[in-house]
Amino acid sequence: MSRKNSLAVIDFGGQYAHLIATKFRNRGYHAEIRNPEDPVERFAGYAGVVISGSPNLSAFDEESGTLGAVLDLPIPVLGFCYGHQEIAKHYGGSVMRGRQEFGPAILEIVSESPIFKGIPKESTVFMSHGDTVCSVGEGFREIGVSSSAGSGRHTFAAIADDTRRRYGFQYHPEVDDSQFGEEMLMNFARICGLAPTWDVSTSLEERKAAIRERVGDRTVFLLVSGGVDSTVLGELLIEALGPEAVHLLHVDTGFMRQGESAAVTEIFHERCGDRYHVVDASDLFIEALEGVTEPEHKRNIIGEAFVTVCEREMSTLDLSHALLAQGTIYPDTVESGGEKRAKVIKTHHNRVKLMEEMIARGQVIEPLADLYKKEVRDLGASLGIPAPLLERHPFPGPGLAVRLLASRGETPEAFDPALGARATPYLPAGVEGAILPIPSVGVKADLRSYELPLILHQNGGDALDEVFHARIFSCVPSLVKEIPGINRVLISLTGPLPSATPRPAFMTRQRIELLRRADHLVNTALTELGLMEAVWQFPVVLVPLNIGEKGQELVVLRPVSTVRAMTCTVPILPRAFYEGCVAGLSALPGVGAVALDATTKPPGTIEWE
Numbered sequence: 341m342s343r344k345n346s347l348a349v350i351d352f353g354g355q356y357a358h359l360i361a362t363k364f365r366n367r368g369y370h371a372e373i374r375n376p377e378d379p380v381e382r383f384a385g386y387a388g389v390v391i392s393g394s395p396n397l398s399a400f401d402e403e404s405g406t407l408g409a410v411l412d413l414p415i416p417v418l419g420f421c422y423g424h425q426e427i428a429k430h431y432g433g434s435v436m437r438g439r440q441e442f443g444p445a446i447l448e449i450v451s452e453s454p455i456f457k458g459i460p461k462e463s464t465v466f467m468s469h470g471d472t473v474c475s476v477g478e479g480f481r482e483i484g485v486s487s488s489a490g491s492g493r494h495t496f497a498a499i500a501d502d503t504r505r506r507y508g509f510q511y512h513p514e515v516d517d518s519q520f521g522e523e524m525l526m527n528f529a530r531i532c533g534l535a536p537t538w539d540v541s542t543s544l545e546e547r548k549a550a551i552r553e554r555v556g557d558r559t560v561f562l563l564v565s566g567g568v569d570s571t572v573l574g575e576l577l578i579e580a581l582g583p584e585a586v587h588l589l590h591v592d593t594g595f596m597r598q599g600e601s602a603a604v605t606e607i608f609h610e611r612c613g614d615r616y617h618v619v620d621a622s623d624l625f626i627e628a629l630e631g632v633t634e635p636e637h638k639r640n641i642i643g644e645a646f647v648t649v650c651e652r653e654m655s656t657l658d659l660s661h662a663l664l665a666q667g668t669i670y671p672d673t674v675e676s677g678g679e680k681r682a683k684v685i686k687t688h689h690n691r692v693k694l695m696e697e698m699i700a701r702g703q704v705i706e707p708l709a710d711l712y713k714k715e716v717r718d719l720g721a722s723l724g725i726p727a728p729l730l731e732r733h734p735f736p737g738p739g740l741a742v743r744l745l746a747s748r749g750e751t752p753e754a755f756d757p758a759l760g761a762r763a764t765p766y767l768p769a770g771v772e773g774a775i776l777p778i779p780s781v782g783v784k785a786d787l788r789s790y791e792l793p794l795i796l797h798q799n800g801g802d803a804l805d806e807v808f809h810a811r812i813f814s815c816v817p818s819l820v821k822e823i824p825g826i827n828r829v830l831i832s833l834t835g836p837l838p839s840a841t842p843r844p845a846f847m848t849r850q851r852i853e854l855l856r857r858a859d860h861l862v863n864t865a866l867t868e869l870g871l872m873e874a875v876w877q878f879p880v881v882l883v884p885l886n887i888g889e890k891g892q893e894l895v896v897l898r899p900v901s902t903v904r905a906m907t908c909t910v911p912i913l914p915r916a917f918y919e920g921c922v923a924g925l926s927a928l929p930g931v932g933a934v935a936l937d938a939t940t941k942p943p944g945t946i947e948w949e
């Protein structure tokens with residue numbers, strides 16, 4: 341695709357790089373994330389470049405990657421925080437250590453510039469920096485100063501060279517706390533000569549042409565899970581290449597939801613006839629996972645099993661020469677592109693080593709790799725895909741496997757039952773806590789954690805009450821901060837758990853079936869009460885534990901609200917919904933207790949593994 345109508349956002353690992361691109365795209369300007377190591381020629385074709393902040397680089401380090409060469413390109417450049425300091429330094433200004441500012445500050449515009457068109461003289465901006473620009477080189481002017489409680493007045497909060505079209509902000513205009521930040525970004529897009537004409541449907545023809553060019557007269561082989569991304573990609577490929585050139589494969593891993601494989605088959609068989617293939621590979625997946633309990637180990641086995649099945653089917657169908665298509669979307673690409681800076685929290689099923697090798701050999705195409713989930717849905721709508729197919733909750737590639745916890749029955753080393761009592765001072769009266777002896781994956785300070793959950797119960801009160809849930813949600817940050825070794829907080833919906841001990845349990849067909857039934861029951865309750873749109877995603881997790889007399893499985897309900905899945909909160913749902921779930925789930929064989937996961941991301945992640 342041509343880049344002359346796009347902006348490049350260079351991601352130096354700042355938390356908000358995603359947000360910069362999103363803000364532009366939401367207002368009709370196409371922007372995409374790039375790595376600092378990309379060759380300078382790649383940047384030359386863009387209408388402009390934005391340089392993000394950085395958590396670990398400072399202007400006192402060597403200029404990173406191709407940044408110096410990018411700054412010499414004749415296109416507009418805007419930098420924030422680290423990017424701002426690099427611009428000042430590159431053109432002969434200076435930066436000093438110290439004089440930190442965190443949180444809100446007042447920006448005062450001291451000189452006019454097109455970057456501040458329409459912005460009031462004073463507004464609130466969001467600061468998060470340790471170093472400070474203290475002089476600028478020839479051609480540059482100070483256009484904004486800041487002041488904040490506790491750290492006084494800061495010069496050079498915004499700088500500009502309108503002739504070279506270089507702009508730097510010490511603050512973060514991309515976060516919502518910066519009052520007119522979004523307007524400043526839009527001013528930059530205008531300085532780059534762009535008009536707000538982008539949305540996914542305007543680029544549909546260009547996208548199809550790019551697919552045709554890449555594929556040529558080859559056949560494409562697409563794995564369809566039935567999720568939104570692969571459904572949209574299937575339709576896009578058929579439109580771009582014609583139905584004859586597209587073969588679809590649905591792999592039943594054994595970890596699909598109830599009725600899911602049949603529904604996928606119904607949709608695609610009708611559309612593609614004998615170019616739709618379905619394979620029941622559940623034996624292969626389940627056998628490969630026998631005895632495995634560690635989440636990353638599981639994820640790698642699942643990803644590699646996908647590749648094995650795919651290669652086998654391609655060879656059987658005499659399609660080994662075909663290109664493999666994947667519905668990978670933007671956050672996946674960025675996360676793997678940013679691997680140098682970001683630690684692996686979870687290996688996605690389409691990013692295991694065997695798949696990376698196929699990608700390196702040029703055997704894979706990922707035509708949705710520049711889109712967010714919302715944009716994939718918009719693209720699907722412009723392709724005429726019915727709304728109910730597009731609005732479904734996202735479902736992870738490894739399926740129910742990452743929601744079915746397995747255990748050797750050993751007590752985790754970090755398990756200390758006495759820690760539960762430390763929760764008491766942070767809880768409403770009558771609420772008590774216990775630590776559960778089984779870890780799950782979370783994310784703390786951008787690092788993976790593998791820690792234990794704290795489960796709370798209230799003596800005699802109503803465990804399903806919405807007000808009670810809200811009260812507990814507000815305690816979660818202090819609990820996670822004060823109790824070492826926990827990364828999740830659960831609310832028991834079925835009374836106290838007297839003696840939860842570890843239980844050996846693996847990925848058996850019987851347990852998968854139990855989870856499938858539990859998941860189906862919860863989804864049916866959501867649909868019946870019209871709550872599907874009130875949550876973004878709703879994992880149901882099965883945790884093996886000996887729970888006194890009561891049973892051997894704890895069912896955890898994990899409703900989440902989010903926009904980009906990089907963070908999440910927990911929505912409050914009505915009592916009637918939980919009442920129905922608890923009654924139905926408690927009647928399933930082996931289920932001893934039901935709990936609600938009250939953890940935000942971070943410190944939890946959405947999925948437990």
Ligand code: XMP
Pocket residue numbers: 686687688689690734735736737738877905906941944945946947948949
């Ligand atoms: P976490 O658990 O990391 O999940 O907070 C964020 C989002 O990603 C989904 N997810 C996956 N999707 N393949 C996928 O296609 C995977 O391997 C995978 N792992 C997590 C998860 O369901 C949530 O929406």
